[in-house]
Amino acid sequence: MTEMSLYHQLASAIIDQIRNDSFKPGEKLPSVRALAKQQKISVSTVLAAYGVLEDRGFVEVRPKSGYFVRRVLNKTPKAPSINQSTSHPQKVTTPQRVMEVMRDGSSQQFIAFSVAVPGRDFPVVHQLKRSFAKVVRNETFLGIGYDSPKGNQPLRRQLARRAMDAGILVSPDEIVTTSSCQSALGLCLRALTKAGDIVAVETPTYYGLLQLIEAMGLKAIEVPSDPHAGMNVGALKLALEQWPIKAILTIPCYSNPLGSLMPDDQKRELIDLIYHYDIPMIEDDIYGELGYEGTRPKAVKAYDHKGQVLLCSSVSKTLDPQLGVGWVIPGRYQEQIEYQKFLNSISIARLPQLAIGEMLAHGGYERHLRHARESYRQRRDRLTELLLEHFPSETRFTQPQGGFVSWIQLPPGTNALKLYLEARQEGILISPGELYSSAANKYQRSIRLCYADAWTPEREMAIKTLGELVSQQLEDHS
Template identity: 45%
Template sequence: MASETLYEQIANQLFEQIDSGVYSVGDKLPSVRGLSRQMRISISTALDAYRLLEQRDVVMAKPKSGYFVTRRPGAAPEMPSSNKALVAPAWVSQWGRAMHATSLESREDVVSMGRAAPDVTMPTLRPLTRMMAVETRKGETRSLGYGPLQGCTELRVQLARHSREAGLKLSPDDFIVTNGCQEALLCCLRAVTKPGDVIAVETPTYYGILQAIEASGLKVLEIPTRPCRGMSVGALEMALEQWTIGAVLVTPSFNNPLGYVMSDERKQRLAAIAAKHRMPMIEDDIYGDMGYQTQRPLTIKSFDEEGWVMLCSSISKTLAPGLRVGWCVPGRFYDQVEHQKYVASMNTATLPQLAVAEFMAKGNFDRHVNSASEHYRRRRDQMIDLIDCYFPEQTRMTRPEGGMLLWVELPNQISGVELSKLALANHIGISPGPLFSARGRYQNFIRISYSQEVDKRVVDAIRTLGKLAHSLIGVPTEPEKANIEVLV
């Protein structure tokens, strides 16, 4: 097991004190300065320890007041297990068949929990549609012609301003606007690799990333990843000694599907590894703005001094996937990525870019994301309670601190693919685990999205899923536990 860093040790001590009742829910913890004095650690170590506890959702920072206990750790669901072994690079396989199942879930009659799609019905998003209409009514011909390859200046200015929160000091000229994050990832991958190269990824990994790797003729090296702290940096270093790795691709903040946030210290180590090995590192930050805590996580890119990290993101999770507005900051690979963007799709449509730029400039982005995060946090707790209530005993799951996805480990005998098929026959969409691995691992896992309102339809769907899961292990459905009605 990797040894703990100092701030992790301090966080673990506080965690145990909260768990054992030394501090109760609502109690104020020592101030950052107080903790630093008490434990003889630096202010930044004390801050890192508190941030880790925030990520674990047991404390919360109140502006100008300090850190308070929000939850007894014992109340958290048990985390799913993880893969610890490093296995040789492989071609992506297996997921094609299961991919078919998720594509069916855009059907109207399906309760769709398999896709990582945001709730686009929230009132705070309405100005965006208005702004689209305003841009159209202006009657300018600008949106009708080819736009600049790098994207509209108005949007890149807003993105540069916004990126400060993620610890970045960027200029509008550092960005290339793309058709969603998927195109950004694909352009970055193709800009820095040639067919046959090996790409190191977390495991499990979002299947769209595996698809982009496969379609580019690249191999996947799955690096062991812990559900609560992310890719093992030690395992990556070992892999670099064993194999020639063309690029590393990571989603370190509110990861899909695991939901973790890598600590700043580990992000810094990844940036240092990229620089040391002169190796491109593609950072997918698509969920970075979607945390439930006050402070937005930093990016690996913020520790990148030599331009080896290529940052990719989009508005598909924060605002609206239908607008297909994404971007990348390719660092030292700018020219190569610009070429790939030209080859892939020339420019990105102008109208959505202008509407998103206006939405951001007017302060609507922050308003919407803050409000959406509150909804998602509540829906996460509701969904965890529902799964806890209706699924078989040994079910384990993550408790993400941002985003909209739960990674659920079912008892060994249950096939996630089988459950997804049965679910779809009952008009329920979920994502089967093997989709998230090049080697078809995670047979007994599923991913569930909790972005939509937890109404009667969703409660019924989870109850049905629970029954189907029980039927797959030949156990009659558990008697329903009390209190679940209060959720609806």
């Protein structure tokens, strides 16, 4: 083991002890010499470890007294405020920025908080490799022509089994596999709408949805969302009374970008509303399995006995976007979705479907989810600490109960796009608020940060730099 990894190891062990309260705020840490003797390591290793703790804000040095655990920041974050008025239906414009963010996010040159991808440090990657190797050895995946339009049967069987956890009872034949959640959403919109139609979406919402709406010549009506509870059903009702809305598109379980979770009562109200107006709802459930507390939340589709909800998802957030496996549970629109899938791609690659099917059946998927959820919860907590410490006090942000993105509202007098550009110059990527609405200038003071990756000194320092850039903007403004 190298000297370098030893001091990092020691620093993380002490951080764990601070987090589980073995060392309390204000308490003195063992002296450098005492710890070196106790651990049978060099004084310089302990000093280096204490240096890391100091840099990361866990301890402070008191001259001639030693190292002390910092007092817990006596602040509770405030949730962002979202304007609760509904906009008129409008054409979504294609911001070049979306493509810039996606392009930069795939480069290794930056410290990225911009693109919502799972943490890269989970052992599941080895399990996935084993599942792929097993199906390559044992299964036929070439020389059999096109697959059924519904997709691979063993995978659909596993998906049907897992859907029960979300409260959805379906047979494997009521599921259609796709190459991603984005393509699943596209199939649904194509099946349900034609150019010029109005689609209701929550605001702020994932830019991929807005870009799909734009590409298909549809108009978006943006229904305000609550940072905790998601789409405002009262506001949706008013919009439905006023406009000929053809479909509703929402992310009820751990939305992107707010991380909100719709309460079950509200899910039932949503179902009542779509039944009353007899319109379909597309439910994006891509983060549904990533809740931090207890059992996974029910999908809105769990309350739908008429088949009016089309649920879309994929393994892009739970495993990896490179796997190219998504699905739709289309309810009464099954035939239209199968047809749209045929138009779009005839069928999708069999090998990843087989491997994911194998992984879900025997590959430790549940174990991986437990580990990922706990890691994301801890990573969210660390983000909270860092934001409270380094960002101006008027900053507001969400603390999601699932998923791995947080929505941050910067203080009045700042500009998120300016921050995005300045941070990019420093090699740090964030996602500016303007991407999350079709209305120009709507989220000029907001950014989204993805906290899926493990915190490292570099990533923590990047948050500090972002905080300094925001403070600088405030100073320049005053």
